[in-house]
Amino acid sequence: MANYIVKRILLFFPTVLIISFVVFFIIQLPPGDYVNSLVASRTAEGEIFTEDDINELREQYGLDDPWYVQYGNWVKGIVTEGDFGYSFSYGRPVWSVIMDRLSLTIIVTFTIMIFTYLVSLPIGIYSATHQYSPGDYIATTIGFLGMATPNFLLAIMLMYLSFKWTGDPLLGLFSTEMLQEGVHLYNFGEFLQRMIIPTIVIGTSGTCGIIRTVRAQMLDEQAQQYALTARAKGVSEAVITYKYCLRAALNPVVSGMAGSLSSLFSGSTISAIVMNLAIQGPVLFESLKSQDMYLAGTIVLVQAILVVIGTLLSDIVLAWMDPRIRFTTERG
């Protein structure tokens, strides 16, 4: 086991290096650079730029170097000084831009994850143990609908209903008062109220996915020989379901958690834009659009690192949970 973990950790560094290279390469692929998009948007607002102004901007941002030189400098900065560079559009160090929204992103995503598991596991188990019952049909219908509906569309629908009924589309996680005064105990209730739509919207597809997975896995496990044997021996249904079948059925759910760390960091993107949530996803989207490459590069890099770490962790958890996996890895 220890051997396995060490090997995985050693593999981690070249993986991340390759990822960072690919990320940087892809970000600079589209024609133009940040200066192009800056000039385009400012020109649209009436500002005038001469060729000299544009060249000077490019020089200021270091965009006149070839991309591999820029990449080299970026990696050097990260390794030697822990400096992830400057965000062009924010005019601030990349890391401070990321930290700005990190805590809120983690809070939102974590809440949504808890919601997802709290809702999906019981429903999945219920559906499996009560296969073809009315309850199963309802859960299945909702599950399919939820998986098929794009999150952002659901967001728009819920915002519309909220606007129709209450006159407030509940844009963003904070009301103007909260933005002015900050979130305190007295307005925490309102904050929670504003969490409802995002939680439902972003949590739905995950929830429905897990319901489907758990249901299918549970049905599989319940038909296995060991479940039959246990039942024949007179073990209670609850023990069979929760101690044996569920444990085995959770495998895909746990390996699905590998991406959780990364999504904790970035949150969702399109739905967050639609609902004006101040989390990391929209920042990444904007930075990719405007070719704010150090910001985009850093976010994607951190995401990639978290995916690698997340996979490692979920593998370890799986090995701990499932003896079959543990033994194969130990032998191999």
Add this chain to the structure above:
Amino acid sequence: MKKRVIALLLSAVMIVAMFSACGNSANNTTDSGSTNVTEAATSTPAPTETATAEATPTPVPDSQTGVDETVGFTEAPDLAALVETGELPAVADRLPVASDVMVEQMESIGTYGGSFSFAYTSAGWGTGKPIEEGLFRFKSDGTIEPNVAKGYDVNEDATVYTIYLREGMKWSDGVDFTADDCVFFYDHMCVPQTFGKSLWDCFKVTNPETGEETTASFAKVDDYTFTVTFEYSKPSFLENLAINAKWCYAPMHYHMEILSEFIGEEAAQAKATEMGFADVAAMGKETGYYFWNVSGVPTLNPYVLSTEEGKNDVNGDYYEFVRNPYYWKVDADGQQLPYVDKMEITRISDASQGLLYVLDGTTTVASVGWQDMATLSENAESGGYRIVEWDSSSWSDLPSELQLNQTVEDEDLRALFQNVDFRQALSICVDRDEYANLISDGWSVGRQASPAEGAMGYSEEWAAKWTEYDVDGAKALLEGCGLVMGDDGFYNFANGKDFILNISAFTEAETDDQAQVLMKYFKEAGINCTYTPVSKDLLNENLPANKVECLLGPVAPAETVSIALRPDTLVPVRNYACWYGQVGNWYTSGGTEGVAPTGDLLELCNLYDELKATIDTEKRNEIALQMLQLHEDNIWIIGYMAPTSVLWAIDDKLMNFPERSIYSDEFRGLGIAHLQCCYFAE
């Protein structure tokens, strides 16, 4: 007006019925109908006698300078409270001396309180223009009036401008605002390019004989007077200044403590790091140019960015501009402006959320599009807003603007595009009535691209030129251009080569609907065409590389109050617009690069050179009109529809917001509404 708005809303409901997704304009800075730019802005100030420091400033038409000593000044309650506790000096000590204070003229005298609420996707000029205070400012008739400056004098040959400032005027931090601040701006910020802008044209003048360019020099006369001297005549200096340099002053006391010129390279770098900027250049640009978006920079604006944590970051989700306690304008009753306490700005991640904030009554002033008119009118009562319609200075609906690159690489295409008959064919082969109905749902009418009604050079004939729908006439013209009808029903070049009109566009301009309809007409006339929208970035690469043959959309958006003042979009002064292509390069490089123009295009460049060197106002107007005549003769920019109005959703309680005005960059967009004079009715 109210009746008009109601009628407008009603007709909107009727026409649009169910709000259809068909047809949309790239932005809502477009407009139609009657424009009331009464006169061209070329009206340069009549030169008075040679400037002396004693001379009386020219009269101020709209606003007034100075109030009677007996008028007592009053202030907003929150400021009065600060005076009470001794945190602020008394209001009379914060304002300029009574004889120099600026008195805004407005419809009704207001009361203090309330806040403006805005929603922006990013803080650029959107927050800057509405609160910008130029040395001189434009009025909606296209003339300028003193603003930060008290007045000016100019000598007979327009080489020396004497500009007077207001005595006792102060920066938002209470430090005196003097002539030093203006001279400092020019000598230490513009000339050394402290904020990364090459010296603006308004400070340059060309030797009429040699064509050599020289720059202005600024000199302080006394604390409240300075002169701007040119080697040769610069008759349009003040208007150009109002367009190029806008404010033309900088807080010397502030910048002397951060710029490397004064504190050394190392200390400046340390300052930059402390303030969170990447380097000295970024600090110079942000504090010097986009200063209103940097917390702590003294300004003369009615509102200054908050210094409070959580409200002072324009990249954050929320920020505030609060009342400048030293603002130097009052109303006729001596109440210090602005009336409204602050501007609250919420960041949105998508422009459409701005509409939601209008509907739920959050925003005070927001630009809206006619596409949303049905929704807007439905919720007007519950949202508590009204719609105000402004004119625009655009030549046509921007996504309906077709430009043919006069210097396109392909020789056959170039000859064709330069043929005025071909442009006429492209113009008359479109049924503009049907087009306007399809694209704007009746919000606009067919028209040729031409100056807005009332603007310099407007004529009915031009607006109607080549607008009569005539497919057969178009075909005859095409054949006259040497095109031959092929077997496929489309015209080919006489040498047998396929002729295809490749129309480019950029996605942000949302020209898809326009392109579909236009291509239908073009194909009916036998012109085979393609349409490729690309990202603006890619277009910005392709344009200077001369890779764009034909463009649909606003690059550059043909827009004028006066061609003489802002020639960028209508004269090949830089490598920028599609229609003149490489001629822009030719002009800016002095003939060493790009493609040399011929015929009328050359004439246009020559006229512009002549204009720059002409002092006499009448003569200048004449030249400007000649330049416009060339545009009318050639229709280099083909327009298919008049611009739609600029629409604002305004809080019902907001008073003194102009019901009728013009939206134009020269007038600083929303800035001409003079937000400092607006107030909320009880």
